[in-house]
Each structure stands twice: as structure tokens, then as C-alpha cells.
Amino acid sequence: xxxLAQSVAERVISLVxxxxxxxxxxxxxxxxxxxxxxxxxxxxxxxxxxxVLNKIDIEVIxxxxxxxxxxxxxxxNQLLSTVDxxxxxxxxxxxxxxxxxxxNQIVQGVDVDGVIRKVDIDAVVxxxxxxxxxxxxxxxxxxxxxxxxxxxxxxxxxxxxxMLDAVRSRTVGVDESIARMVARLRRRPYTGPPGPPAGLRxxxxx
Amino acid sequence: xTASAGEATxxxxxxxxxxxxxxRYAGFASRFASFVVDVVVLTGIFMLVLAAINFAASIxxxxxxxxxxxxxxxxxxxxxxxxxxxARFWGMNARTAGGALFGVQVLTxxxxxxxxxxxxxxxxxFPLSFLILGLGFLGIxxxxxxxxxxxxxxxxxxxxxxxxxxxxxxxxxxESSPGAGRPASPALPGPPASPG
Numbered sequence: 001x002x003x004l005a006q007s008v009a010e011r012v013i014s015l016v017x018x019x020x021x022x023x024x025x026x027x028x029x030x031x032x033x034x035x036x037x038x039x040x041x042x043x044x045x046x047x048x049x050x051x052v053l054n055k056i057d058i059e060v061i062x063x064x065x066x067x068x069x070x071x072x073x074x075x076x077n078q079l080l081s082t083v084d085x086x087x088x089x090x091x092x093x094x095x096x097x098x099x100x101x102x103x104n105q106i107v108q109g110v111d112v113d114g115v116i117r118k119v120d121i122d123a124v125v126x127x128x129x130x131x132x133x134x135x136x137x138x139x140x141x142x143x144x145x146x147x148x149x150x151x152x153x154x155x156x157x158x159x160x161x162x163m164l165d166a167v168r169s170r171t172v173g174v175d176e177s178i179a180r181m182v183a184r185l186r187r188r189p190y191t192g193p194p195g196p197p198a199g200l201r202x203x204x205x206x
Numbered sequence: 207x208t209a210s211a212g213e214a215t216x217x218x219x220x221x222x223x224x225x226x227x228x229x230r231y232a233g234f235a236s237r238f239a240s241f242v243v244d245v246v247v248l249t250g251i252f253m254l255v256l257a258a259i260n261f262a263a264s265i266x267x268x269x270x271x272x273x274x275x276x277x278x279x280x281x282x283x284x285x286x287x288x289x290x291x292x293a294r295f296w297g298m299n300a301r302t303a304g305g306a307l308f309g310v311q312v313l314t315x316x317x318x319x320x321x322x323x324x325x326x327x328x329x330x331x332f333p334l335s336f337l338i339l340g341l342g343f344l345g346i347x348x349x350x351x352x353x354x355x356x357x358x359x360x361x362x363x364x365x366x367x368x369x370x371x372x373x374x375x376x377x378x379x380x381e382s383s384p385g386a387g388r389p390a391s392p393a394l395p396g397p398p399a400s401p402g
Contacts, residue, residue, distance in 0.1 A: 117313050166234075166371035168309045172370065175233025195351055196229030198365055199317030 227366040229317070231352040232310040234343070237364055243304030246293045252284055289329050297325030301367065308370025315351070315361050328360035 175193070183190035211275050256273045264270045273280055296304040301311040312320050312328070320328070335342025335355045342355030349362055 015398070035274060041250050084382070164307070167307070168368050169309055169370070169373060171236045171239055172227065172233070174235035178347065186348075193227060193230035193233065194352065195363075197230040197313060197315060197317035197351075197365070200229045200313065200365070 226369055226371040227309075228369055230366050232364045232366050236310050236344045237346060237354075238310045240302065240304035240308045240310050243301045243307055244292070247303045248288055249284075251291075252287050256280075259296065279388070292332065293326050293329040295321075296320055296328060297322035304366075305367075309366055310364050311367040312362050312364055315353075315357075315363050317363075320362060321327075324360055324362065328356055328362055331356040331359045334359070 179193070181192050242369075260271050260273065275281065292302060295314050297304075297320060300313065301312075304313055312325075314320055314324065338355070345354050345358065346352045351357075357363060365377055
């Protein structure tokens with residue numbers, strides 16, 4: 001009896017569905033009103049997102065995406081204008097990045113000669129404050145170095161200078177001879193010309 | 207005193223000049239030679255001035271002036287000129303013409319520049335060293351600071367002002383240069399024995 005009733009019901013439903021114009025029915029349904037009555041939050045809470053994502057083959061989707069076309073439609077300037085670069089950089093661990101960079105390998109790949117050829121040396125020199133650099137140079141220490149002094153000396157020698165040096169050297173020689181003779185008479189050791197005065201020594205030492 | 211060219215090229219400047227002598231107390235010979243040059247210079251200038259005056263007088267008056275060195279006013283003028291010469295050069299440049307030639311200069315006993323007043327005092331007392339039979343110069347030979355009597359009174363010292371080290375380097379550069387074989391200046395010095 002129960003089976004008969006079920007068979008009849010199925011038959012009736014089938015006949016009704018055949019008789020109903022579903023499209024006409026749907027045309028009469030106010031879908032917006034229906035959607036307004038749907039509680040999407042509750043609905044989404046009941047959806048197992050993880051299970052859905054597991055069923056999605058991302059690789060297939062990505063293969064079907066035309067990235068170039070997608071990027072062509074992106075306004076990069078507008079996108080960048082919305083980015084807070086300071087906040088972005090603050091979040092980046094620069095030290096960690098740098099430690100992972102093989103600087104030697106990068107440098108070996110750089111065409112240094114090519115870079116130098118592109119440098120406007122004149123412009124660089126124009127920006128250099130030579131006076132400041134010279135003031136920081138210990139000229140006295142440089143002159144003290146014998147090689148440099150030799151260059152200067154050889155460039156400034158002249159006949160008059162030679163004669164003057166000769167006269168002075170000769171006279172200093174006589175000075176020394178007299179001083180040694182006097183020291184011998186006084187039975188005192190002689191260790192060269194005395195001096196300089198205390199004030200001059202302090203100036204030279206400062 | 208004069209070395210031959212061959213000797214000069216094989217010899218170095220004075221051993222005392224292997225380091226800079228600047229600031230060291232000048233010895234007797236340098237100071238005496240400097241003084242002699244100064245006397246020659248100031249006397250020469252004085253005689254030139256007298257000759258110029260004589261020339262001008264002969265043009266203007268038709269008569270020449272006979273400058274006799276026995277005349278008192280000529281002697282006074284000479285000493286006044288000598289005073290001006292030494293005081294002016296010591297006060298303004300710390301060295302006279304002779305000092306510049308032999309590379310010596312006058313400083314205060316603590317190494318400072320000589321003021322005009324101190325230069326005048328030094329010039330005024332300078333004759334004292336002569337007037338006591340030259341004994342005033344003994345301090346140059348015997349004193350630790352090589353000071354004469356007028357130096358002690360005026361509070362001055364005389365030091366070498368020329369860069370002996372640079373002179374030696376010039377000498378060495380000539381020795382090592384390709385043209386070192388050229389005849390050396392006959393005045394190029396050989397070294398006196400090293401000090402001490």
C-alpha cells in the first residue's frame with residue numbers, strides 16, 4: 001500500500017513538473033528579494049572552505065590564466081601609489097637579505113672598465129673640494145719623507161742655489177771644526193750644534 | 207777650501223748638515239763671515255751714497271765735495287748708517303744681508319721673533335763686544351747657546367736659518383741623476399768630519 005502511494009506520488013510529481021514551465025516560474029521569482037532573505041554569513045559558516053580548496057586544481061587554473069594580459073590591465077602606477085613604501089621597507093630584514101648575497105660574484109660580473117668609461121670624471125672632480133682635502137693633508141709629514149724631498153730638491157736646484165749651499169756648507173764645516181777644537185781644549189765631548197731655543201723646539205714639536 | 211770637481215762629486219755636504227740645522231745655534235765662523243759681508247755691504251752703500259752726493263753737488267754747484275774719512279761728521283754718518291742698517295734688518299727681517307747669505311738669523315733667547323726695540327738694543331750694545339778687546343765674542347765659542355755679550359744683554363740668540371737637509375738632498379739628487387757626471391760646481395763642499 002505504501003509502495004503504491006509512493007509510486008502514485010512520483011507519477012503525479014512527474015506529470016506536474018512536465019506541465020510546469022519552469023522558466024516562466026523563475027521569471028516571476030524576485031531573486032533579489034530571495035537573496036535579501038538569505039543569511040550569507042550563516043551559509044558561509046556552513047561551507048567547509050578547506051574541503052573546497054582541496055578540490056581545486058590551482059595548477060590547472062593558473063595554466064589557463066594569461067598573466068601578460070592580466071598585467072597589461074593593471075595600472076602599476078596607481079597600484080604603487082597605494083603602497084606605503086616606508087612600512088614595506090620597515091618590514092624587510094635588509095641584513096638577512098644582504099648576508100645571502102654573494103657580493104664577490106656580483107662584483108666579478110661587473111664590467112668595471114665599462115662603468116669607469118661612463119663616469120664623467122670632470123663632473124666628479126668639480127664636486128670635490130680640493131682645498132678641504134689639502135687642509136686635511138699633513139704636508140709636514142709628507143715633506144719629511146725623503147723621497148718627496150728629493151723630488152722637490154732636485155726640481156729647485158740651480159747654479160745660484162748650489163753656490164749658496166756650498167758657501168753655507170763650507171762655513172758650517174768651519175763652525176764645526178772650531179767647535180770641536182774648543183771642546184777638545186776644554187776636555188768636553190762635542191755632539192754637534194746645540195739648540196734649538198726652547199720656544200722654537202716647542203713650536204717644531206707641536 | 208776649494209775642492210776639485212772630481213773630489214766634489216765624491217763627497218757629501220757637511221755631516222752636520224745631514225739633518226736640518228734650522229734653529230740650531232750658529233757657530234763662530236758663520237757669524238763672523240756674516241758680519242764681514244755686512245760691513246762690506248753697508249760700507250759699499252755708504253760710499254755709493256757719498257759718491258752720489260758728490261756727483262749731485264758737482265752738477266749743482268760746480269764744485270766737488272771732498273769726503274775725508276778723517277772728518278768727524280763722515281765717521282758719525284757712517285756709524286749712524288751702520289746703526290740703521292743693523293737695527294733695521296734685525297728688527298724687520300731678523301737677518302742682515304750677510305745673515306741671509308750665510309743662512310743665520312737673530313731670534314729672542316726663547317726662539318721668538320726679534321722686536322724692533324730689542325733689535326735697537328742689540329745694535330747699540332753690539333760695539334761693546336769689540337770694545338772689550340773682542341772678549342765679548344768668547345761666549346760664541348764657549349757658551350752653550352753660543353751667545354756673544356751683546357746677545358746676552360739684548361736677550362737674543364743667532365741660529366742657522368737655512369735648510370741644510372734640503373741642501374744635502376739637492377746634492378744627493380745631483381749625484382743620482384743621469385747628469386751626475388757633469389763637472390760639479392767648484393764650490394760644492396766636501397764634508398767636514400762628522401760632529402762629535
